[in-house]
Amino acid sequence: MALREIVHYGDPILRKVCQSVKDFSKLTKLIDDMFDTMYEESGIGLAANQVGVDLNLFIIDITDIEEEAENIYVFINSQIQESHGESWFEEGCLSIPDVRLDVKRPEFITLKYQDENGEDHVEKFSGHLARAIQHEVDHLNGVFIVDRVSQTAKMTVKKELKTIEKKAVSKSKFRKEFVL
Numbered sequence: 001m002a003l004r005e006i007v008h009y010g011d012p013i014l015r016k017v018c019q020s021v022k023d024f025s026k027l028t029k030l031i032d033d034m035f036d037t038m039y040e041e042s043g044i045g046l047a048a049n050q051v052g053v054d055l056n057l058f059i060i061d062i063t064d065i066e067e068e069a070e071n072i073y074v075f076i077n078s079q080i081q082e083s084h085g086e087s088w089f090e091e092g093c094l095s096i097p098d099v100r101l102d103v104k105r106p107e108f109i110t111l112k113y114q115d116e117n118g119e120d121h122v123e124k125f126s127g128h129l130a131r132a133i134q135h136e137v138d139h140l141n142g143v144f145i146v147d148r149v150s151q152t153a154k155m156t157v158k159k160e161l162k163t164i165e166k167k168a169v170s171k172s173k174f175r176k177e178f179v180l
């Protein structure tokens with residue numbers, strides 16, 4: 001088990017559009033570490049740049065929410081092709097600890113992505129899974145939940161954001177390059 005440090009709001013890597021994965025042969029360790037880290041932090045989704053890796057890759061495990069046997073996913077080079085409908089749900093984020101916000105998102109999406117073997121997929125998603133996917137795709141495009149809410153809603157967490165941002169900015173200056 002190898003845990004990675006979660007990067008927080010304010011770190012420049014979380015404002016970048018992440019690079020596409022081209023080499024699929026070296027992802028196993030990164031993906032294993034990301035699952036370990038996500039479970040340790042009790043998250044249901046984690047994007048690679050949240051552990052400081054600039055790659056278009058994220059993982060999701062919503063087994064607890066859906067109460068099904070298995071709901072574990074790895075998505076690589078994802079692109080939302082189509083979305084429709086509307087739903088509201090309170091979201092949290094491992095990169096913005098202790099902040100929760102009601103976020104409006106499309107309810108249904110069509111996602112183009114690749115799996116760990118580089119195979120192409122186009123699939124439709126809805127419900128919690130569609131929401132979790134959109135949250136993580138946002139991360140890979142440098143977007144946070146605070147960018148998805150009104151200015152008024154953002155003001156309610158202004159203090160918390162400032163504190164997290166200050167720490168993350170100073171930490172990022174000392175961060176070494178993360179390895180896959």
Ligand SMILES: [Zn+2]
Binds near residue numbers: 093095
């Ligand atoms: Zn997040």
